Amino acid sequence: MTGTSRLPTEGPAMPRTFLDAFINSNGALSILVVLLGFACGTLIIMAVGRNPAGLYLALLQTLTGFNATTGVWNARYVGEWLTAAMPLILCGMSMGFAARTGLFNIGAEGQYIVGLTAAQFVALYAPPFFGAEWVVCLLAAAAAGAFWGGLVGWLRARFSVSEVVATIMLNYIAFFLSRYLTRLIPDANTYRTPNFPGAAIIPRWFIDDLTNHSRLSAGIFVVLACVILYWLVLERTKLGFELRATGLNRTAAGYAGIGVNRCFTTSMGIAGAFAGLAGAIVALGSFSYGRVIGGYDNYGFNGIAVALVGNSTAGGTLLSGLLFGMLSSAQPLMQSRQIPKEIAWIISGLVVVLVSLRAGIRLVIAWRAKVAAARSLAEREAAGA
Amino acid sequence: MHEILGMIPSILMMASPILIAAMGGLVSERSGVVNIALEGLMGIGAFTAATVHVLMEPSSGLSVWYALAAATAAGLVVSVVHAFASVSLNADQVISGTGINLLSTGGTVFLCQVIFHQERTEPFQLGMMPSWGGIYPTAWVALFAIVGTWYILYRRPFGFRLRACGEHPQAAASAGINVKAMRYFGVLASGALAGLAGACLVLTETIQYTMYTVNGAGFIALAAVSFGRWTPGGVGGASLLFGSAVALAISMVNISGLRILPTEFFSILPYVITLVTLIIFSGKDHAPAAVGLPYEKGGS
Numbered sequence: 001m002t003g004t005s006r007l008p009t010e011g012p013a014m015p016r017t018f019l020d021a022f023i024n025s026n027g028a029l030s031i032l033v034v035l036l037g038f039a040c041g042t043l044i045i046m047a048v049g050r051n052p053a054g055l056y057l058a059l060l061q062t063l064t065g066f067n068a069t070t071g072v073w074n075a076r077y078v079g080e081w082l083t084a085a086m087p088l089i090l091c092g093m094s095m096g097f098a099a100r101t102g103l104f105n106i107g108a109e110g111q112y113i114v115g116l117t118a119a120q121f122v123a124l125y126a127p128p129f130f131g132a133e134w135v136v137c138l139l140a141a142a143a144a145g146a147f148w149g150g151l152v153g154w155l156r157a158r159f160s161v162s163e164v165v166a167t168i169m170l171n172y173i174a175f176f177l178s179r180y181l182t183r184l185i186p187d188a189n190t191y192r193t194p195n196f197p198g199a200a201i202i203p204r205w206f207i208d209d210l211t212n213h214s215r216l217s218a219g220i221f222v223v224l225a226c227v228i229l230y231w232l233v234l235e236r237t238k239l240g241f242e243l244r245a246t247g248l249n250r251t252a253a254g255y256a257g258i259g260v261n262r263c264f265t266t267s268m269g270i271a272g273a274f275a276g277l278a279g280a281i282v283a284l285g286s287f288s289y290g291r292v293i294g295g296y297d298n299y300g301f302n303g304i305a306v307a308l309v310g311n312s313t314a315g316g317t318l319l320s321g322l323l324f325g326m327l328s329s330a331q332p333l334m335q336s337r338q339i340p341k342e343i344a345w346i347i348s349g350l351v352v353v354l355v356s357l358r359a360g361i362r363l364v365i366a367w368r369a370k371v372a373a374a375r376s377l378a379e380r381e382a383a384g385a
Numbered sequence: 386m387h388e389i390l391g392m393i394p395s396i397l398m399m400a401s402p403i404l405i406a407a408m409g410g411l412v413s414e415r416s417g418v419v420n421i422a423l424e425g426l427m428g429i430g431a432f433t434a435a436t437v438h439v440l441m442e443p444s445s446g447l448s449v450w451y452a453l454a455a456a457t458a459a460g461l462v463v464s465v466v467h468a469f470a471s472v473s474l475n476a477d478q479v480i481s482g483t484g485i486n487l488l489s490t491g492g493t494v495f496l497c498q499v500i501f502h503q504e505r506t507e508p509f510q511l512g513m514m515p516s517w518g519g520i521y522p523t524a525w526v527a528l529f530a531i532v533g534t535w536y537i538l539y540r541r542p543f544g545f546r547l548r549a550c551g552e553h554p555q556a557a558a559s560a561g562i563n564v565k566a567m568r569y570f571g572v573l574a575s576g577a578l579a580g581l582a583g584a585c586l587v588l589t590e591t592i593q594y595t596m597y598t599v600n601g602a603g604f605i606a607l608a609a610v611s612f613g614r615w616t617p618g619g620v621g622g623a624s625l626l627f628g629s630a631v632a633l634a635i636s637m638v639n640i641s642g643l644r645i646l647p648t649e650f651f652s653i654l655p656y657v658i659t660l661v662t663l664i665i666f667s668g669k670d671h672a673p674a675a676v677g678l679p680y681e682k683g684g685s
Contacts, residue, residue, distance in 0.1 A: 048499045104479050106421075161663045162672075164421065164479060165611050168604050169656040176649040295597065304483050340498040345491025352484035353466060360474030 026311040029358055034309060034323065037351035041343050054337030062330040069337075077329075079207070079214025083286060085325025086223045087112070090278035091303025092321050093230050094149070094271040096312035098163075100234060101267035102247035107152055107167025108275040109300025110174035111145040113293065115276025116283045117178040118144035120290035123200035123283075124185065124193060133200045138222065138280045145276015146269040148174065153268025157261035163268070175296065182292045193290035202285045217285035226274060231314035233270070243267050275300060302328070305348050308355045324348060389640075392632060394519040399635075400628020401527040402427070402586035406606035407624045408530045409578030411617065414610060415538060416571025417551040417564075419677045421482030422467050423579045424603025425489030428596075429463050430456035430583025432493035435594035436500065439509040449513050453526075453584045460580015461573055463489075468572035472565050475679035494596050508593040513585075523585040527624075530578065535617040547571060551673035554680040564680050579603065605631075608659040614671040627655040 042052040061067050065077040091108040098105035119141040122133075129136050148170060155161040185193045202217040234240040245253040246263040254260045278299055283290070306324050310316030327348060331341035406423050413420040420426075434452040441448035463485065470481035494504055501507050515521050538544035549557035550567040558564050586602060587594055605627050612627075613620030634651035637643040 044495075106479075106483070155660075155664065159664050161660075162611075164419075165608065165663065166660060169608060169660045172601060172604070172656045173653055173660075176653045180647050180649040301483075301487065305487065308480060340495050342491045342495035342498060346488060346495055349484055349486075349488030349491050352487055353470070353481060354484075356470045356476040356481035356484055357474060358476075360470070360476060363474060 027316065029361070030309050030311060030316065030320070030355075033351055033354045033358060034320075036354055037347045040350050041347040044346060045339060045343060048340075050338055050340075052339075054339040055334060055343065058330045058333035058337055058339065059326060061333050062326050074212055075210065076212040076214040077333075079211025079216035081322075081326055081329045082211075082220055083214060083216045083325075084329040085322045086219055086285070087278035087282050087297075087299040088302055088306050088324050088328075089223050089318055089321030090226060090274045090281070091299045092306030092310060092317040092324075093226060093303075093314075094145075094275035094278070094300070095303050095307035096310065096317050097230065097234070097274065098149075098267055098271040099307060099312045100247045101243045101263055102250060103153070103156070103163050103264060103267060103271075105149070105152075105167060105268065105271050106164055106304065107149065107170050107300070108271070108278075108303045109296055109298070110167065110171035111148045111272040111275035112279040112282075112297070112300045113171075113174040113178050114148040114272075115141035115145040115279030116291075116293070117174075117182060117279070118276070119280035119283045120182065120193065120196075121185075123196045124290060126200070128199070131199050133197070134202045134284055137200055137284055138202075138277060141276040141280030141283075142273040143276070145279065146273040149272020149275065150265050150269030152272075153265035156268070157264040171296075171300070175293065179292055182290060185290065188290070188292065191292050191294065193292070195289045196284065196287075200284060201288060202281065215286045217281070219281035219285045222277065222281065226277065227314050227318050230274075230317070234314070239266065275303070278303075302348060305352045305355075308352055392629075392636060394515065394521070395636060396625070396629045396632045397524040397527075398521050398589050399632045400625045401521070401523040401589075402582040403602055403606050403609060403628050403631075404527040404582075404621055404624035405523075405530045405585060406579045406582035406603055407609040407613070407620045408534045408617070409575030409582070410606055410610040411613075411615060411620050412534060412538070412547070412578070413571040413575035414615060414676050415551045415673055416547050416568045417554060417673060417675045417678065417680065418468075418471050418568050418572050419478045419482065420464075420467065420572060420575045420579075421479055421607065422464070422485035422489075422603075423575065423606050424599060424601070425482075425486035426460045426464060426576050426579035427583035427586065427599045427603045427606075428489040428493055430460045430580030431587035431598050432496065432506065432583075432594045433459040433580070434584030435506040435509065435587045435598075436496075438512075438588065439507045439593075442509050442511070449588060452588060453581060456584030457577045457581045460583065461577040464572050464576020464579070467576070468569050471679070472568045472572065475681060478677055478679075490596050493594065497594070505595040506593045512592060513588040521585075521589045523589055526581070526585060531617055531621045538617065548673070550680075551676055554675050554678075558680075558682070568680070579606075582606070605655050608655060611672070612659045612662050614666070615673060626658070630654040 045052040045055060057068050062077055062081045065075045066073045091112060094108040094111060095105050119137040122137045122140040126133050126136055152163050152166045152170060155166050156163045182188060182193060187194050202219050204217050207216050207218065234244060242258045243263050245258055246260050250260050302324055306320045307317055310320035327344040331344050334343065335341045406427055410420055410423050434456040437455045438448050438452040441451055467481050467485055470476040471478040497504055497506055513521055538548060546557065546562045547567050549562060550564045554564045583599060587598055591598060609620050609623040609627055613623035630651050634648050637648065637651060
């Protein structure tokens, strides 16, 4: 919050009770929403006659690698969990960064696809670069994502095209373009291209031994760097201040001399770069060949949920990305414990619906406080009379 | 030319679900609420219709019609969540819509697992039967939807009031209109129509419900509302155009003149057209003035 110290401190009234403090804390409400989502998921499992313990055993195994049924410990599950979390955290930051500027970026999926496609092309065709071609691939993916996202911001700024409709359209355009372009690669068939050269694949270094040959790559360090960068840019720079000011009140920001239109394009560009990186990390970290994608990977859409639960802050998005990554990588483990794996999607969906009701929880609390205040006033008047 | 004429039934088959869902989106947006959940509601409708039909097919000759009714009801019920969040609680309309979309995929496949012990419904023997000229009855449902929407929105006082709520809810409220009730009607109508659209899709285009059945038709319907500039005629025309593009993408391999183009060309067409028209007509905003904005009593 120190980044806003230049603003006059208006701040909310001091919380009077623990309940007030709880309701006014976004983080606490997020935790409540997630717990409610899990509670509903548990009830649904019980309603269809399965044992919800299987859900939690699967989650425990994902988190710690410990299989409580057999007593066997395997670090690979932890690696797979972080592998699933990486693109979710990045796509969550894509959604979140735009949200902090007051834009609703449903386009992380498209930006992810564009980044993935660019990374695959560069991986297959780039000239040698000191044996670290994967770095070039990541940069190309970020640039491609930034272009795809920035385009939406520019259309919004220049032509006031709704970013919601534009991003949905661009998701589909990215999908079909990617399929078409990737199949043009020589020796590509309907689902894959030839193998990437070794130097284009994101290295695994010591992580490979540490996580017992999971698919986790050095991309995890890129993700952590991005989380820090996200925080630095938004909270510690003039640009971040302008973006947040635009998000809070674009009219006021405009009067204060902030170029609101420029902010839209910049913000969507940076958001797109995060999602583009996610595409590259999946393409070059988890696969050894280029894919002709047959459908959405859904990291971009799930990134919406990640950002909403993480309140679009750097730390929050990291944590909620880890949470949703845990849910998705626990799916096969649920299935083997007779829990339908779709329960993971149901919990994600429920959490988003509950986030939208969060405003309502506040309204109800505020209304009850008002009623209580009116009653105590009436009592005091009655006592005085 | 003969090939194009021969495609009319399949164009109508593809366009009907899009058109019906788009009419729902239109009513909702004219009342002031964006319904981005059309895609998810279509999925719920498609799943309900496929399930009801496959379970009742052996015992009832009318199971197709029961399926349509059940899907309409399912879409209506689920859209109550969106209406409650966005109208009663003034929550962000895009967030609750996105939540329903996420919930729809997970929920329907989960129910398939529970009912059929697999990730899809059991395939049914016969879907809806084409009527005269190979045209499915869904085309008549679509025609009814477009005429009905036009009549209610433009020829009834009710529709006039509903449109007022999307343009200037405060003015509408001061004229004695119950804005929240109107918006509830808009969202629930869009839920029912999207559910019906999902049923029409699954009963004509395929033989079972999978998580890929709807595959963007709801988002195309959303695009059709923008491209059709928020009028029943325009939205109907846009839906027909987008339906033709989808049908061409599937059957163009049979048309000699079009074979040189990649299939993706037609798949991409609805989205590119929508984006380009949004840019070209950006100077004049045809969207309802208050669409997407929550209405609070006493607000200015």
